[in-house]
Amino acid sequence: MEDKNYFVAISGSLRKGSFNTMTLKAAQSLAPPNIIIDHLPIAEVPLYNQDLYTEVFPEAVERLVDAIKAAKAVIFVSPEYNFSIPGVLKNAIDFISRSPKKPLNMKAVGIMGASPGALGTARAQYHLRQVIGCLNAYVMNKPEVMISQVSTKFDQAGNLTDEKTAGLIRTFLESLAIFSKKLG
Amino acid sequence: MEDKNYFVAISGSLRKGSFNTMTLKAAQSLAPPNIIIDHLPIAEVPLYNQDLYTEVFPEAVERLVDAIKAAKAVIFVSPEYNFSIPGVLKNAIDFISRSPKKPLNMKAVGIMGASPGALGTARAQYHLRQVIGCLNAYVMNKPEVMISQVSTKFDQAGNLTDEKTAGLIRTFLESLAIFSKKLG
Amino acid sequence: MEDKNYFVAISGSLRKGSFNTMTLKAAQSLAPPNIIIDHLPIAEVPLYNQDLYTEVFPEAVERLVDAIKAAKAVIFVSPEYNFSIPGVLKNAIDFISRSPKKPLNMKAVGIMGASPGALGTARAQYHLRQVIGCLNAYVMNKPEVMISQVSTKFDQAGNLTDEKTAGLIRTFLESLAIFSKKLG
Amino acid sequence: MEDKNYFVAISGSLRKGSFNTMTLKAAQSLAPPNIIIDHLPIAEVPLYNQDLYTEVFPEAVERLVDAIKAAKAVIFVSPEYNFSIPGVLKNAIDFISRSPKKPLNMKAVGIMGASPGALGTARAQYHLRQVIGCLNAYVMNKPEVMISQVSTKFDQAGNLTDEKTAGLIRTFLESLAIFSKKLG
Numbered sequence: 001m002e003d004k005n006y007f008v009a010i011s012g013s014l015r016k017g018s019f020n021t022m023t024l025k026a027a028q029s030l031a032p033p034n035i036i037i038d039h040l041p042i043a044e045v046p047l048y049n050q051d052l053y054t055e056v057f058p059e060a061v062e063r064l065v066d067a068i069k070a071a072k073a074v075i076f077v078s079p080e081y082n083f084s085i086p087g088v089l090k091n092a093i094d095f096i097s098r099s100p101k102k103p104l105n106m107k108a109v110g111i112m113g114a115s116p117g118a119l120g121t122a123r124a125q126y127h128l129r130q131v132i133g134c135l136n137a138y139v140m141n142k143p144e145v146m147i148s149q150v151s152t153k154f155d156q157a158g159n160l161t162d163e164k165t166a167g168l169i170r171t172f173l174e175s176l177a178i179f180s181k182k183l184g
Numbered sequence: 185m186e187d188k189n190y191f192v193a194i195s196g197s198l199r200k201g202s203f204n205t206m207t208l209k210a211a212q213s214l215a216p217p218n219i220i221i222d223h224l225p226i227a228e229v230p231l232y233n234q235d236l237y238t239e240v241f242p243e244a245v246e247r248l249v250d251a252i253k254a255a256k257a258v259i260f261v262s263p264e265y266n267f268s269i270p271g272v273l274k275n276a277i278d279f280i281s282r283s284p285k286k287p288l289n290m291k292a293v294g295i296m297g298a299s300p301g302a303l304g305t306a307r308a309q310y311h312l313r314q315v316i317g318c319l320n321a322y323v324m325n326k327p328e329v330m331i332s333q334v335s336t337k338f339d340q341a342g343n344l345t346d347e348k349t350a351g352l353i354r355t356f357l358e359s360l361a362i363f364s365k366k367l368g
Numbered sequence: 369m370e371d372k373n374y375f376v377a378i379s380g381s382l383r384k385g386s387f388n389t390m391t392l393k394a395a396q397s398l399a400p401p402n403i404i405i406d407h408l409p410i411a412e413v414p415l416y417n418q419d420l421y422t423e424v425f426p427e428a429v430e431r432l433v434d435a436i437k438a439a440k441a442v443i444f445v446s447p448e449y450n451f452s453i454p455g456v457l458k459n460a461i462d463f464i465s466r467s468p469k470k471p472l473n474m475k476a477v478g479i480m481g482a483s484p485g486a487l488g489t490a491r492a493q494y495h496l497r498q499v500i501g502c503l504n505a506y507v508m509n510k511p512e513v514m515i516s517q518v519s520t521k522f523d524q525a526g527n528l529t530d531e532k533t534a535g536l537i538r539t540f541l542e543s544l545a546i547f548s549k550k551l552g
Numbered sequence: 553m554e555d556k557n558y559f560v561a562i563s564g565s566l567r568k569g570s571f572n573t574m575t576l577k578a579a580q581s582l583a584p585p586n587i588i589i590d591h592l593p594i595a596e597v598p599l600y601n602q603d604l605y606t607e608v609f610p611e612a613v614e615r616l617v618d619a620i621k622a623a624k625a626v627i628f629v630s631p632e633y634n635f636s637i638p639g640v641l642k643n644a645i646d647f648i649s650r651s652p653k654k655p656l657n658m659k660a661v662g663i664m665g666a667s668p669g670a671l672g673t674a675r676a677q678y679h680l681r682q683v684i685g686c687l688n689a690y691v692m693n694k695p696e697v698m699i700s701q702v703s704t705k706f707d708q709a710g711n712l713t714d715e716k717t718a719g720l721i722r723t724f725l726e727s728l729a730i731f732s733k734k735l736g
Contacts, residue, residue, distance in 0.1 A: 087271050461639065
């Protein structure tokens, strides 16, 4: 019997019509039967302030921590804001990183991103790789998923219509399952 | 009559006892008479969500935008979280960047940071430099202010006691005044 | 009478058919009458070894140093090798940086790059920006010239045929002339 | 019977009295009996030029390629030049990367560095991490070995005298042996 791979995924954008959240949902649909991807929301994670959250963490953060801890791999699907990681995503990671449960330690991580421009969030992804290394997780090297000109690749209903991108996401998911086994 | 230099400064930490906020206050005290530094708070800046803030920005953001627009230079004094810019600071910058007033355009920027470890926020500073370049502001190259082992450099009352660091901050402020004139 | 702007340009590739050297030559052709661009070769710069070159520098290096010192602005046109600056270009910069004449100090710098892929040397450019900052030169923020799918933009004779790229290079050169005046 | 771990190490400096080469030699001495570290020289690697080396590679490069291919892990011990990787080291990596044998693919990599200043080559190390990721090798996250104020940590004969640094290097080597098993 085949192993089930439980992955969790976080979108770096809070807006409803986000192309990155659409990309995350596309990955859920494209995943082979042995990979299940849970979408973890970060909208409820408050701004981190060490004065307020030394002992007790907000429930939204604890849920994130426990889900990441239980997962075989974590996927970040994020836009790029101002040549780097969106503040809202970085804030969620900062908060998670304070948990004594160290949920990201030795975890396999995959990064995807979509942008309206040509670079497909490349700058944000390399900053995020440095951040993830700090938490002693490992980001899979290849394939990189940098979706450029994203508005041409989804239809009005939010479905991914670009076959090349769909194939890339499938390869990404299968590679992440293999990579997470190596680290596990 | 000497020119007055109106600078604004933002701390990347929200906690009350922050060494970076102490460093910001030390800079205010150490500034020569022709440099005035206003401390701009970011604690009230909400998490950025394009669905909520397309037309009207929160008052806390508008105040930041207008103060930066009016300033000759902007100083960021920030801790490093997870090898990069704190999410709370990046979120504030992301929000400011959405303003049609483009307050950071062609602005002179200085970066300082203090950390308990050896690197003095170096990693966060180089990420921040990339972000500031995106907004078409220019970060002064030298001197770099990376305060390591910060807890040994302030007394219990929060006063900077390390003379070498004090001298560095004075040089930083005078250099920033010169640099801002070049760009202006 | 109009000011003449004397710029120098360095290609990060040594091979004869290099698209980046072609881009450099295209910039020479596209430059307005008040901008002259000298192409500085780096093929003769040996591998840097502090044991061999403490006092006397190779003539090829001294020529680079003096030409850069005399220029109003320096343009780097470079490929990306392995997600970063080509070793040959970095080696030339390392060598130049050892000169007591400090030719890059407070110099205006512009960066262009061309690649067969989608990112147009973005990763190399952000590393190069960090390096240039170390030497206390300032890299112009905008426009960024990242030429992707470069083989489709030149003809067999090595002439730039893509009008959009040509326009971008013209804007880049005019902006660099203005930027160099600010710093000067 | 215990496994033997065959590691190779490359110094990023060519000069004889290099503190980074001394650090490499210290690692050879400090290695436990089950770890053997071969020092691979890069002084003979010529400047990369695609016109000259398309089919046949210089022997110095082929020796590097084969030794890396045979090793369980690769250690880079490098100074920082101008806030980044030395050109001579980057050039050697660029050359190696052109080999169809892809010697670094899925290889475990460790990075160490020593500098006279406070940052201990941090900036060069993060650039090098990005480069290594391009070649589909994985850099061990922890421990990071960033040796600051290096001249105070070796004696005149080139022996490492700082016990804390010696302990860190021992931990680094043992961790790299474990990490290379995971990837292998």
